[in-house]
Amino acid sequence: MRLPRRIRLSAEQVAVVCALAEPLTVLDESGPLALAVCVPALLALPLRRRLPVTVLCATLPAMVTGYLLLPWVITMYAVASSRPQDRVLWPSGLLIAAAVCPWPLPGVADKTLTELLNAIEVAALLSVGSTALGLLARARAQTQAQLARLEASQAREQRLGAEQAVIRERARLARDMHDTVSHHLSIIAVQAGALRAVESDPAKRADVESIRKHSVRALEELRDTVGVLRRSGVLGATAAGRPHLADLPGLAADSALDVTTDLRALTERSWPPGVETAVYRIVQEALTNVRKHAPGAPVAISALLAEDRESLVLEVRNGPAAHRREDAAFPAGGHGLVGLRERAERLGGRLDASPGADGGFLVRAVLPL
Template structure:
């Protein structure tokens, strides 16, 4: 059993900017300020006034005016060090403002009055200048800390703004590149496929024999389906959409991996392929990403087999083994395609399959067989599909 410790509630530290270190510093400063008063003997009115004013130093960050109001009590007692702390706090919290100057003049005047003791060794000028000079040091330190924190905050905000602008520019660049790719696909690929579909349709009307008509109709049907899938892909590229949660582009299915692959095999067989599907009647229901990966891997493997081993027997096996969905596509040695009829390839088929499988945490093994054929084996994790029905 795992126990989780609750996070400490630091709302009570809001007066110290939710930092325990600041509270510890204020307690230490208060303790240091009280040491001269504790060294005196007996209890006097000056000592009582000093002790009454002392707690205001603990809340000086939240209420800097409160210890400032208590400055007369500090000056009446042993208040040189507390008044220096008050001057630093006021300058640190308020910055270079008129009220900071008024607070400094008030503290300096009270300090001069409370420490006035004209003796034979100290002149009047010394009595008037030395206490304000001592108080000017913490004021300058407070102003410097105020300016430093302001500069740090400005630099942090500038860094955040630069990061936001960088992300925005990256998103714009990605969107522009997606639109450019969509335009190229529409202008080049869609045009070529549309031409194939139109030519196949014309051939099916004017063909002299039934076999030619059937072949032309298959080409037209495949071209029309390719245009449908291409249109969906263009919508994804142009409108920055995500792939559907379930199903595969252009493949009507009842929601099972077996139905997707069976539909693919039927199309290839209709086009003249020698393909055999071996799969149990029931396979586990998996997530949409796994279904798409299985379909695309099988599709690419069949395409490669048709290009490199035409008319060879191709076996597709689907199985639920070792807690994984296993897909194996193997073909035998095929005959050579006549010169001039070779189908050009992009060279990225295996790379695309590996990326698809890796995205769903699967594994892919490809390579030639001992009989001279080729084998593609992919293993996919059985990630269940998310049910859309309420529990």
């Protein structure tokens, strides 16, 4: 069974707990010397990460006297795992020398050669073992850090590659738009200008002039859009061609529809550029849909502040069509309202579009300020 994170213990933490319990094994031999060497060794253990060599020196007397073994093993592990490899040699040598040193010193002459060799062997094993484990832990931490850096570098390279792919695709789209759409719009503008020059009926001349003016405006917006697609930076993507709220009355007047507006809220304060663009595009698409699907229907456009004055409520409502359109000259892609919803959602708002009970249609957007 997997333990919760808050109660999991590492091997080093378990060893520290055992070291704190180790004095229980020498209770029968407790005295002034035991207290003098054991208490500093145990109290210094929490500082083994910040002052590893100092703590190691504090644990050596307890190890030399034979009262405690675990504190200096744990501390040497901390020294090896936290210091560069070339700076571990002299603490390790100091530890081996202290471990080999017999206690009490006058009793050296009473030890046999075998006992001395066994003491040296045990001291070397404990010292080298704890040092090797510490160096292994340090190498493992360095390897993990290097892997993390490599993963971050790979993710950055992938992100840059994706951005370059987007830039190349945007450049391709710009070329295609320039080569196809601008060609047809230019023909429309030129032919409308020629027709206006020879047309004598004022009403027809006005209609032809409207066609020419809209085609020229479309060419200008296409030029700005192509320029944005060719730019790779964020600032370039938010640059030219952005419509403004001040353009809405002209948009309504040029729509060739019976439009009534209530846009007083738009003049009460300044608006973020993203909100201005969203309002303009929503009204533009709604008017386009009325011309396509409900020609001759009256349209009412209103923009009001919500009761909390923290959002703008935009409504474009049209009545039922005055007559059915017999031609199918307007292609319907089905992406207009979807794009408007996405535009509103990017601003943190929402857009709803639904038919009305009178046979008309309502587009309603709520955009936060």
